[in-house]
Amino acid sequence: MKNQSVIGGLFAFSAFLLWGLLPVYWKAFGKTAAIEVLAHRIFWSLIFLILIVLILKKWNEFILIFKNRRTILVLTGTSFLICINWLTFIWAINANHIVETSLGYFINPLMNVVLGVVLLKERLNRLQTIAVLLSVIGVLTSIIKFGEFPWIALLLSLTLASYGFLRKVVKVESLVGLTFETLLVAPIALVYILNNLMTQQGAFLQNHQLDLLFLGAGIVTATPLVWFASAARKLNLSTVGFFQYLAPSCHLFIAIYIYNEPFTQTHLYTFGFIWLALIIYSYDSLVLRTYKQWNQ
Numbered sequence: 001m002k003n004q005s006v007i008g009g010l011f012a013f014s015a016f017l018l019w020g021l022l023p024v025y026w027k028a029f030g031k032t033a034a035i036e037v038l039a040h041r042i043f044w045s046l047i048f049l050i051l052i053v054l055i056l057k058k059w060n061e062f063i064l065i066f067k068n069r070r071t072i073l074v075l076t077g078t079s080f081l082i083c084i085n086w087l088t089f090i091w092a093i094n095a096n097h098i099v100e101t102s103l104g105y106f107i108n109p110l111m112n113v114v115l116g117v118v119l120l121k122e123r124l125n126r127l128q129t130i131a132v133l134l135s136v137i138g139v140l141t142s143i144i145k146f147g148e149f150p151w152i153a154l155l156l157s158l159t160l161a162s163y164g165f166l167r168k169v170v171k172v173e174s175l176v177g178l179t180f181e182t183l184l185v186a187p188i189a190l191v192y193i194l195n196n197l198m199t200q201q202g203a204f205l206q207n208h209q210l211d212l213l214f215l216g217a218g219i220v221t222a223t224p225l226v227w228f229a230s231a232a233r234k235l236n237l238s239t240v241g242f243f244q245y246l247a248p249s250c251h252l253f254i255a256i257y258i259y260n261e262p263f264t265q266t267h268l269y270t271f272g273f274i275w276l277a278l279i280i281y282s283y284d285s286l287v288l289r290t291y292k293q294w295n296q
Contacts, residue, residue, distance in 0.1 A: 008234025012243040015227035018220065020250025023101070025220055026093040027259070028213055032203045034091035036196065037217070040204065041086060042182055042189040044218030049179040052222055061176045071170045078166050079181035085159040092152045098255035099263060103142075104156030105248035106274050109281060110135045111161040119165065127284040131277040138273030145266035174229050178222075242282065 029037050053062055065071050092101050110132060116122040124132065142150045167177060196202025203210050231243075252271075255261040 005234065008231045009243075011227045011234070012231035013246065015224040015231060016243045016246040017250065018224040018227070020247040021254070022089075022220060023093045023098050023251055023254050024258070025213070025216075026090050029090075029094065029203075029210065031094070032210065034087055034094065035192070036202050036204070037090050037214075038083065038087045039189040039192040040214040041090075041217040041221060042083070042185055043193060044215055045221040046179070046182040046186045046218070048218035048222045049175070049182060052226060053176060053179050056175070058173065058176050061173060062179060065172060065176070065180050071172060074166055074170045075172070075177060075180050076184055078163050078177070079184045081159045081163040081166070082178075082181060083185055085156060085163065088152060088155050088159070092156075096259065096261055097152050098251055098259060099261050099267060100150060100152040101156060102248040102251035102255060103150065103271065103274065104153035105160075105251065106245070106271070106278065107135060107139075107153060107157040108160050109244070110274075110277055111157040112164060113281070115161050115165050125284065127280050131281040131284070134273045134277035134280070138270045138277070141273060142266065142270045145269070174232075175222075175225055178225060245278070 026037065053059055065075065089101055092098070113124065113128060113132060117124060139150060139154070142148075167174070170177070172180070193202070193204065196204060204214055205211060252263075256263050
Protein backbone atom coordinates (compact mmCIF):
# COMPACT_ATOMS: atom_id res chain seq x y z
CA MET A 1 0.00 0.00 0.00
CA LYS A 2 2.84 2.34 0.89
CA ASN A 3 4.63 1.55 -2.37
CA GLN A 4 1.40 2.27 -4.29
CA SER A 5 1.18 5.70 -2.63
CA VAL A 6 4.81 6.49 -3.47
CA ILE A 7 4.38 5.41 -7.09
CA GLY A 8 1.10 7.33 -7.31
CA GLY A 9 2.80 10.43 -5.89
CA LEU A 10 5.57 10.17 -8.48
CA PHE A 11 3.03 9.85 -11.30
CA ALA A 12 1.06 12.87 -10.01
CA PHE A 13 4.20 14.95 -9.57
CA SER A 14 5.43 14.05 -13.06
CA ALA A 15 2.07 14.81 -14.68
CA PHE A 16 1.65 18.25 -13.13
CA LEU A 17 5.33 19.08 -13.63
CA LEU A 18 5.04 18.35 -17.35
CA TRP A 19 1.85 20.42 -17.55
CA GLY A 20 3.76 23.15 -15.74
CA LEU A 21 6.59 23.07 -18.27
CA LEU A 22 4.31 23.20 -21.33
CA PRO A 23 4.68 27.00 -21.75
CA VAL A 24 8.30 26.37 -22.80
CA TYR A 25 7.09 23.91 -25.46
CA TRP A 26 4.40 26.16 -26.93
CA LYS A 27 6.72 29.18 -26.73
CA ALA A 28 9.11 27.37 -29.06
CA PHE A 29 6.58 27.78 -31.90
CA GLY A 30 7.38 31.48 -31.93
CA LYS A 31 5.20 33.45 -34.32
CA THR A 32 3.33 30.40 -35.64
CA ALA A 33 -0.41 31.08 -35.53
CA ALA A 34 -2.05 29.64 -32.42
CA ILE A 35 -4.86 28.13 -34.51
CA GLU A 36 -2.31 26.18 -36.58
CA VAL A 37 -0.57 24.90 -33.45
CA LEU A 38 -3.98 23.87 -32.10
CA ALA A 39 -4.87 22.01 -35.30
CA HIS A 40 -1.66 19.99 -35.15
CA ARG A 41 -2.07 19.40 -31.43
CA ILE A 42 -5.50 17.91 -32.05
CA PHE A 43 -4.49 15.77 -35.03
CA TRP A 44 -1.24 14.34 -33.66
CA SER A 45 -2.82 13.89 -30.22
CA LEU A 46 -5.46 11.68 -31.80
CA ILE A 47 -2.83 9.49 -33.45
CA PHE A 48 -0.86 9.13 -30.23
CA LEU A 49 -3.96 8.65 -28.06
CA ILE A 50 -5.29 5.85 -30.27
CA LEU A 51 -1.94 4.08 -29.95
CA ILE A 52 -2.08 4.43 -26.15
CA VAL A 53 -5.69 3.17 -26.05
CA LEU A 54 -4.66 0.10 -28.06
CA ILE A 55 -1.55 -0.55 -25.95
CA LEU A 56 -3.53 -0.27 -22.71
CA LYS A 57 -6.30 -2.47 -24.18
CA LYS A 58 -9.03 0.12 -23.71
CA TRP A 59 -10.41 -0.16 -27.23
CA ASN A 60 -13.65 -1.80 -26.08
CA GLU A 61 -14.28 1.12 -23.68
CA PHE A 62 -13.71 3.48 -26.59
CA ILE A 63 -16.16 1.64 -28.88
CA LEU A 64 -18.86 1.64 -26.17
CA ILE A 65 -19.04 5.44 -26.38
CA PHE A 66 -20.57 5.18 -29.86
CA LYS A 67 -23.52 3.24 -28.41
CA ASN A 68 -24.63 5.97 -26.02
CA ARG A 69 -26.16 9.14 -27.51
CA ARG A 70 -26.07 11.01 -24.21
CA THR A 71 -22.35 10.32 -23.81
CA ILE A 72 -21.66 11.44 -27.38
CA LEU A 73 -23.62 14.66 -26.80
CA VAL A 74 -21.77 15.49 -23.58
CA LEU A 75 -18.36 14.70 -25.08
CA THR A 76 -19.19 16.91 -28.04
CA GLY A 77 -19.63 19.77 -25.59
CA THR A 78 -16.44 18.93 -23.71
CA SER A 79 -14.45 18.72 -26.96
CA PHE A 80 -15.57 22.27 -27.74
CA LEU A 81 -14.54 23.45 -24.26
CA ILE A 82 -11.12 21.79 -24.35
CA CYS A 83 -10.41 23.29 -27.77
CA ILE A 84 -11.19 26.78 -26.45
CA ASN A 85 -8.97 26.10 -23.43
CA TRP A 86 -6.08 24.82 -25.54
CA LEU A 87 -6.35 27.67 -28.07
CA THR A 88 -6.49 30.34 -25.36
CA PHE A 89 -3.51 28.81 -23.55
CA ILE A 90 -1.34 28.51 -26.67
CA TRP A 91 -2.19 32.04 -27.79
CA ALA A 92 -1.55 33.50 -24.32
CA ILE A 93 1.86 31.81 -24.06
CA ASN A 94 3.11 33.32 -27.31
CA ALA A 95 1.50 36.69 -26.58
CA ASN A 96 3.56 36.97 -23.38
CA HIS A 97 0.68 36.40 -20.96
CA ILE A 98 2.09 33.39 -19.08
CA VAL A 99 1.56 35.13 -15.72
CA GLU A 100 -2.14 35.37 -16.47
CA THR A 101 -2.33 31.70 -17.48
CA SER A 102 -0.82 30.90 -14.09
CA LEU A 103 -3.51 32.97 -12.40
CA GLY A 104 -6.18 31.13 -14.38
CA TYR A 105 -5.08 27.70 -13.21
CA PHE A 106 -4.74 28.89 -9.61
CA ILE A 107 -8.35 30.14 -9.81
CA ASN A 108 -9.60 26.86 -11.29
CA PRO A 109 -10.32 24.98 -8.00
CA LEU A 110 -12.32 27.97 -6.77
CA MET A 111 -14.17 28.16 -10.09
CA ASN A 112 -15.18 24.53 -9.52
CA VAL A 113 -16.78 25.61 -6.23
CA VAL A 114 -18.64 28.46 -7.94
CA LEU A 115 -20.01 26.12 -10.64
CA GLY A 116 -21.18 23.75 -7.92
CA VAL A 117 -23.17 26.58 -6.35
CA VAL A 118 -24.60 27.88 -9.64
CA LEU A 119 -25.35 24.58 -11.40
CA LEU A 120 -25.87 22.11 -8.57
CA LYS A 121 -27.31 24.54 -6.00
CA GLU A 122 -24.65 23.46 -3.53
CA ARG A 123 -24.33 25.46 -0.32
CA LEU A 124 -21.01 26.92 0.76
CA ASN A 125 -19.85 26.65 4.34
CA ARG A 126 -18.22 29.62 6.04
CA LEU A 127 -14.63 28.86 4.98
CA GLN A 128 -15.64 28.14 1.39
CA THR A 129 -17.52 31.45 1.26
CA ILE A 130 -14.47 33.31 2.56
CA ALA A 131 -12.26 31.58 -0.02
CA VAL A 132 -14.57 32.52 -2.92
CA LEU A 133 -14.85 36.14 -1.69
CA LEU A 134 -11.06 36.42 -1.44
CA SER A 135 -10.68 35.16 -4.99
CA VAL A 136 -13.24 37.73 -6.17
CA ILE A 137 -11.30 40.46 -4.38
CA GLY A 138 -8.14 39.24 -6.12
CA VAL A 139 -9.77 39.49 -9.55
CA LEU A 140 -11.27 42.92 -8.73
CA THR A 141 -7.83 44.11 -7.62
CA SER A 142 -6.48 43.23 -11.05
CA ILE A 143 -9.36 45.02 -12.79
CA ILE A 144 -9.08 48.19 -10.67
CA LYS A 145 -5.29 48.47 -10.73
CA PHE A 146 -4.67 47.44 -14.33
CA GLY A 147 -7.94 48.75 -15.73
CA GLU A 148 -8.28 45.53 -17.70
CA PHE A 149 -10.52 42.51 -17.27
CA PRO A 150 -8.36 39.37 -16.73
CA TRP A 151 -10.22 37.51 -19.46
CA ILE A 152 -7.41 35.05 -20.18
CA ALA A 153 -7.27 33.80 -16.59
CA LEU A 154 -11.05 33.63 -16.23
CA LEU A 155 -11.60 31.99 -19.64
CA LEU A 156 -8.99 29.32 -18.88
CA SER A 157 -10.44 28.59 -15.44
CA LEU A 158 -14.07 28.69 -16.62
CA THR A 159 -13.54 26.37 -19.61
CA LEU A 160 -11.50 23.92 -17.54
CA ALA A 161 -14.00 23.92 -14.66
CA SER A 162 -16.92 23.49 -17.08
CA TYR A 163 -15.02 20.69 -18.81
CA GLY A 164 -14.45 18.92 -15.50
CA PHE A 165 -18.10 19.37 -14.49
CA LEU A 166 -19.43 17.86 -17.72
CA ARG A 167 -16.93 15.00 -17.68
CA LYS A 168 -18.31 13.97 -14.28
CA VAL A 169 -21.73 13.58 -15.90
CA VAL A 170 -20.53 10.67 -18.05
CA LYS A 171 -18.73 7.61 -16.74
CA VAL A 172 -15.88 7.58 -19.24
CA GLU A 173 -12.24 7.11 -18.26
CA SER A 174 -10.20 10.28 -18.86
CA LEU A 175 -7.85 8.85 -21.51
CA VAL A 176 -10.66 7.18 -23.45
CA GLY A 177 -12.79 10.32 -23.21
CA LEU A 178 -10.04 12.59 -24.50
CA THR A 179 -9.44 10.21 -27.40
CA PHE A 180 -13.09 10.48 -28.40
CA GLU A 181 -13.08 14.27 -27.93
CA THR A 182 -10.09 14.68 -30.24
CA LEU A 183 -11.69 12.31 -32.73
CA LEU A 184 -14.71 14.63 -32.95
CA VAL A 185 -12.65 17.70 -33.87
CA ALA A 186 -9.79 15.97 -35.72
CA PRO A 187 -11.55 16.16 -39.15
CA ILE A 188 -11.75 19.95 -38.83
CA ALA A 189 -8.09 20.09 -37.77
CA LEU A 190 -7.07 17.85 -40.68
CA VAL A 191 -8.95 19.99 -43.22
CA TYR A 192 -7.18 23.07 -41.85
CA ILE A 193 -3.76 21.37 -42.05
CA LEU A 194 -4.35 20.12 -45.61
CA ASN A 195 -5.59 23.52 -46.74
CA ASN A 196 -2.42 25.13 -45.36
CA LEU A 197 -0.30 22.57 -47.19
CA MET A 198 -2.08 23.12 -50.51
CA THR A 199 -1.94 26.91 -50.24
CA GLN A 200 1.55 26.89 -48.65
CA GLN A 201 0.36 29.25 -45.94
CA GLY A 202 1.22 27.26 -42.84
CA ALA A 203 4.48 26.59 -41.04
CA PHE A 204 4.27 22.79 -41.32
CA LEU A 205 6.89 21.19 -43.61
CA GLN A 206 8.68 24.52 -43.87
CA ASN A 207 11.10 24.05 -40.98
CA HIS A 208 12.42 20.74 -39.61
CA GLN A 209 12.57 22.00 -36.02
CA LEU A 210 8.96 23.20 -36.15
CA ASP A 211 7.89 19.93 -37.80
CA LEU A 212 9.27 17.97 -34.84
CA LEU A 213 7.42 20.28 -32.46
CA PHE A 214 4.17 19.74 -34.37
CA LEU A 215 4.61 15.96 -34.27
CA GLY A 216 5.54 16.04 -30.59
CA ALA A 217 2.39 17.97 -29.67
CA GLY A 218 0.48 14.71 -29.37
CA ILE A 219 3.07 13.21 -27.03
CA VAL A 220 3.19 16.19 -24.65
CA THR A 221 -0.61 16.27 -24.60
CA ALA A 222 -1.25 12.59 -23.90
CA THR A 223 1.70 11.66 -21.68
CA PRO A 224 0.76 13.72 -18.60
CA LEU A 225 -2.83 12.51 -18.94
CA VAL A 226 -1.68 8.88 -18.78
CA TRP A 227 0.46 9.68 -15.72
CA PHE A 228 -2.43 11.53 -14.09
CA ALA A 229 -4.79 8.60 -14.67
CA SER A 230 -2.24 6.27 -13.06
CA ALA A 231 -1.89 8.59 -10.08
CA ALA A 232 -5.66 8.86 -9.65
CA ARG A 233 -5.92 5.06 -9.38
CA LYS A 234 -3.28 4.90 -6.65
CA LEU A 235 -4.05 8.02 -4.58
CA ASN A 236 -7.03 9.71 -2.99
CA LEU A 237 -8.37 12.52 -5.17
CA SER A 238 -7.77 15.00 -2.35
CA THR A 239 -4.09 14.04 -2.40
CA VAL A 240 -3.90 14.34 -6.18
CA GLY A 241 -5.58 17.73 -5.86
CA PHE A 242 -2.66 19.18 -3.92
CA PHE A 243 -0.30 18.44 -6.80
CA GLN A 244 -2.42 20.59 -9.15
CA TYR A 245 -0.83 23.77 -7.76
CA LEU A 246 2.54 22.63 -9.11
CA ALA A 247 1.59 23.43 -12.72
CA PRO A 248 0.57 27.10 -12.28
CA SER A 249 3.53 27.57 -9.91
CA CYS A 250 5.83 26.43 -12.73
CA HIS A 251 4.02 28.75 -15.15
CA LEU A 252 4.63 31.70 -12.84
CA PHE A 253 8.31 30.83 -12.34
CA ILE A 254 8.85 30.38 -16.09
CA ALA A 255 7.07 33.66 -16.89
CA ILE A 256 9.15 35.73 -14.46
CA TYR A 257 12.57 34.09 -14.52
CA ILE A 258 12.82 32.70 -18.06
CA TYR A 259 10.72 35.02 -20.22
CA ASN A 260 11.03 38.13 -18.05
CA GLU A 261 7.34 38.92 -17.89
CA PRO A 262 6.60 41.70 -15.37
CA PHE A 263 5.32 40.75 -11.93
CA THR A 264 4.17 43.99 -10.38
CA GLN A 265 2.89 44.91 -6.95
CA THR A 266 -0.62 44.60 -8.35
CA HIS A 267 0.16 41.04 -9.47
CA LEU A 268 1.40 40.34 -5.96
CA TYR A 269 -1.85 41.61 -4.43
CA THR A 270 -3.96 39.64 -6.92
CA PHE A 271 -2.03 36.40 -6.47
CA GLY A 272 -1.85 37.00 -2.72
CA PHE A 273 -5.64 37.02 -2.40
CA ILE A 274 -5.92 33.94 -4.63
CA TRP A 275 -3.22 32.04 -2.71
CA LEU A 276 -4.85 32.89 0.62
CA ALA A 277 -8.18 31.69 -0.78
CA LEU A 278 -6.57 28.42 -1.88
CA ILE A 279 -5.00 27.87 1.56
CA ILE A 280 -8.40 28.28 3.20
CA TYR A 281 -10.10 26.13 0.55
CA SER A 282 -7.46 23.39 0.92
CA TYR A 283 -7.73 23.49 4.70
CA ASP A 284 -11.49 23.09 4.47
CA SER A 285 -11.25 20.32 1.87
CA LEU A 286 -8.62 18.19 3.53
CA VAL A 287 -8.22 18.91 7.24
CA LEU A 288 -11.80 19.61 8.29
CA ARG A 289 -13.38 16.88 6.17
CA THR A 290 -10.81 14.34 7.39
CA TYR A 291 -11.59 15.38 10.96
CA LYS A 292 -15.32 14.88 10.33
CA GLN A 293 -14.72 11.41 8.90
CA TRP A 294 -12.73 10.41 11.97
CA ASN A 295 -15.55 11.52 14.24
CA GLN A 296 -18.40 9.85 12.40
